[in-house]
Amino acid sequence: MSFISLLWVLLLGSLLGLELIGKVPPTLHTPLMSGANAISGITMLAALTLIVKAEGNVPLLIIGSVSLGFALFNVVGGFFVTDRMLAMFSRKPSNKK
Amino acid sequence: MNLPVIIKFVIDLLAVLLLALGIKGLSKVKSARDANRLAAFAMSLSVVGLLSYYLGTSGIAIQSWIWIIIGSILGSLFGAILAKKVPMTSMPETVALFNGCGGMSSLLVALGVAIFPISNSVENLDFFKSLINEVSISVSIFVGAITFTGSIVAMAKLQGWLSTPVWTQSKVRHFVNIVFAVASLIAFFDLINGNTSSIWLLVIVSSLLGIGVTLPIGGADMPVVISLLNSYSGIAAAAAGFVVDSQLLIVAGAMVGAAGLILTQVMCKGMNRSLVSVLFGGSLSAQSTASSGSGEYTNITSCSVEECALTLEAANKVIIVPGYGLAVAQAQHTLREVTKKLEQNGIEVVYAIHPVAGRMPGHMNVLLAEADVPYEQLKEMDVVNPDFPATDVVLVLGANDVVNPQAKNDSSSPLYGMPVLDVQEARTVFVIKRGMSAGYSGIKNDLFDLPNTSMVFGDAKKVLNDLIGELKDLGVGEK
Numbered sequence: 001m002s003f004i005s006l007l008w009v010l011l012l013g014s015l016l017g018l019e020l021i022g023k024v025p026p027t028l029h030t031p032l033m034s035g036a037n038a039i040s041g042i043t044m045l046a047a048l049t050l051i052v053k054a055e056g057n058v059p060l061l062i063i064g065s066v067s068l069g070f071a072l073f074n075v076v077g078g079f080f081v082t083d084r085m086l087a088m089f090s091r092k093p094s095n096k097k
Numbered sequence: 098m099n100l101p102v103i104i105k106f107v108i109d110l111l112a113v114l115l116l117a118l119g120i121k122g123l124s125k126v127k128s129a130r131d132a133n134r135l136a137a138f139a140m141s142l143s144v145v146g147l148l149s150y151y152l153g154t155s156g157i158a159i160q161s162w163i164w165i166i167i168g169s170i171l172g173s174l175f176g177a178i179l180a181k182k183v184p185m186t187s188m189p190e191t192v193a194l195f196n197g198c199g200g201m202s203s204l205l206v207a208l209g210v211a212i213f214p215i216s217n218s219v220e221n222l223d224f225f226k227s228l229i230n231e232v233s234i235s236v237s238i239f240v241g242a243i244t245f246t247g248s249i250v251a252m253a254k255l256q257g258w259l260s261t262p263v264w265t266q267s268k269v270r271h272f273v274n275i276v277f278a279v280a281s282l283i284a285f286f287d288l289i290n291g292n293t294s295s296i297w298l299l300v301i302v303s304s305l306l307g308i309g310v311t312l313p314i315g316g317a318d319m320p321v322v323i324s325l326l327n328s329y330s331g332i333a334a335a336a337a338g339f340v341v342d343s344q345l346l347i348v349a350g351a352m353v354g355a356a357g358l359i360l361t362q363v364m365c366k367g368m369n370r371s372l373v374s375v376l377f378g379g380s381l382s383a384q385s386t387a388s389s390g391s392g393e394y395t396n397i398t399s400c401s402v403e404e405c406a407l408t409l410e411a412a413n414k415v416i417i418v419p420g421y422g423l424a425v426a427q428a429q430h431t432l433r434e435v436t437k438k439l440e441q442n443g444i445e446v447v448y449a450i451h452p453v454a455g456r457m458p459g460h461m462n463v464l465l466a467e468a469d470v471p472y473e474q475l476k477e478m479d480v481v482n483p484d485f486p487a488t489d490v491v492l493v494l495g496a497n498d499v500v501n502p503q504a505k506n507d508s509s510s511p512l513y514g515m516p517v518l519d520v521q522e523a524r525t526v527f528v529i530k531r532g533m534s535a536g537y538s539g540i541k542n543d544l545f546d547l548p549n550t551s552m553v554f555g556d557a558k559k560v561l562n563d564l565i566g567e568l569k570d571l572g573v574g575e576k
Contacts, residue, residue, distance in 0.1 A: 003226070003229050006338075006339060006342075006344065006347060009344045009347045009348055009351075010335060010347050010351050011351075012348075012351075013335070013347060013348035013349070013350070013351030013352050013355075014351040014352070014354065014355040015355070016117055016348075016351075016352055016355070017120070017331075017351060017352035017353065017354065017355025017356040017359075018355045018356070018358075018359060020117060020120045020121045020124070020352065020356060021120070021124055021356045021359045021360060022124075023124070024124040024360070024363065025124075025125075025126060025477070026367065026450070026452040026453075026458050026459050026462075026477065027126060027450075027459050027462040027475070027477075028123065028124060028125075028126060028129060028459055029360065029363070029364065029457070029458035029459035030188060030189075030192075030457050030458065030459040030460050030462075030463055031123065031129060031133070031459065031463070032120075032123045032124060032129075032356075032360060032459075033192060033323070033324055033327055033357075033360055033457075034188070034191075034192045034195070035119070035120070035123045035132075035133050035136060036120065036123075036327060036331070036353045036356050036357055036360070037192055037195055037196050037199065037327045037330070037353075038136070038137070038140075038195070039116060039119070039120070039136055039140070039331075039349055039352070039353050040196070040199045040327065040330040040331045040333075040334050040349075040350065040353040041140075041195075041198075041199045041202065041334075042140065042143070042334050042345070042346055042349040042350065042353075043199060043202040043203045043206060043333070043334045043337050043346065043350075044140075044144070044202065045143060045144065045147050045341075045343055045345065045346055046202075046203070046206040046334075046337040046338065046340065046341045046343065046346055047168070047202060047205070047206055048144065048147055048148070048165065049147070049341045049343070050206055050209050050210065050341070051161050051164050051165055051168075052151045052155070052157050052158075052161050052165075054161065054164075054213075055158070056158065056160055057213055059212075059213065060209050060212075060213045061160065061161065061164045062164070063205055063208065063209040063212075064164060064168070064205075064206075064209060065164040065165070065167055065168035066168065066205060067168075067201075067202045067205035067206050067209065068164075068165065068168030068169060068172060068202070069167075069168040069169070069171045069172035069175075070172060070198040070199070070201045070202040070205065071172065071198070071199060071202035072168070072169050072172030072173045072176060073172040073173070073175050073176040073179075073195065073198045074176065074195045074196070074198045074199040074202065075137075075140055075173075075176070076172065076173040076176035076177050076180070077175075077176030077177065077179050077180040077191075077195050078176070078180075078192075078195045079133060079134075079136070079137040079140075080176070080177055080180035080181065081179075081180040081183070081188070081191060081192075081195075082133045083130065083133055083134070084180065084181075084185075085185070085188070085463045086129045086130040086133055087130065088185075088463060088466035088467050089126060089129070089130075089462070089463075089466050089472060
């Protein structure tokens, strides 16, 4: 991938992000923030790449592994906690009737 | 193109599509839960894509597998446990903690690549490419470190582990932060020049900058800061994407970064604060005490829980205005018991939710949903405001600035222009509050002086418990 095309990717990705969140009801601000936060843990892919390419370099393996741990903490925790919040909204109408 | 490359390409494309749909779906109540799962699925898909690509091309050494498994298990385990255990009221600091760890991850990746250049990626690069490499590493470290320390400080302040030190309220803090910023800039350019040892300087000063910027910010502004830091962690992920040459990382990071910015802006609007004043203005109370708001109260009516119960019993329509104080007292379940009794007595109960009620926008909805309040009873500000004149009783629970009529009537007030709930239009207003202290804006609330307002002093949970007892004595809700 050339640098220029990566820049295009960056630009289009940003525009997409701006476009996706047009009108969010205030109810969803907290879950949305926490969901988006989980997605930002996508750096786990970078950590994985680091580990795979470390080729037996132990310090690098450790750095990669710690980084992967932090990222997955963010991803797994983020999605779970978002789901917990959203579950409270969805169970409501059925409980009432 | 060989097969593994094609497979990875297809999977990446699919993952980006699903992530975009996930973020989109998260902005609608109906689809939000499925969308969250869709995004989680897309993330796991991207891991499968990456691993299958390396399995198909260079292969993955056993040693790598071991470290992958150790890291994944520990990270996922702690994340899942925390997510299950944490009480709903601590949601803001939890999001901050997760976010900080995402930033830390980007920081570590960049550090790793900088200290131990990955084979075939750095040595063989021409000047232009290695420059880009250095820049993306520096950006990733800089943003990652700020995200990490900033989020941790935000979390500690929300938890009450850290208070705002006095010196951070003076102008000195701007000077200190400028020094940190300039030092990071110097380290940044030094690093790009090829001086790898300045990487540690960059790590240290950008970490300090994250602390220095977040520390002076008051607790009530923290949600905006967390949202902003969330956006940063997206940017850090995108920068890490440049470091390891991954389009997927760049797209996902950019999406989160941009979406986070929009969300931050929406939050600021709801609080009538500009982002600049949140970031550089320090805590609001410090600046506004000198202005118009600090007048004395002249006409306070205080009343007992018993009177409050009697009035509630006679009402036809009651609107509840929950706020930060309710969240802090964790009284949402007790509140629900009170409203259940009223409903059983045929009284119409509605909850008026200000856009920034609770500790974070939307947080109040989550808390009330947790206490089994039917979703249809939660009304947004614009919907509920016309209803106040036809309302018998308004119960204000731990809310203050969001019901201050000054925001509408007094153009000299710092609150002027902030959207507020027009509770004073109702026949009777009860304000349940610990004491006469001001809200986080530090401004006098004109509502308390109005003749139709009565104060019920006490902790929200205790008052509500007493209220349940009084209502019981009156036979409300027991047929």
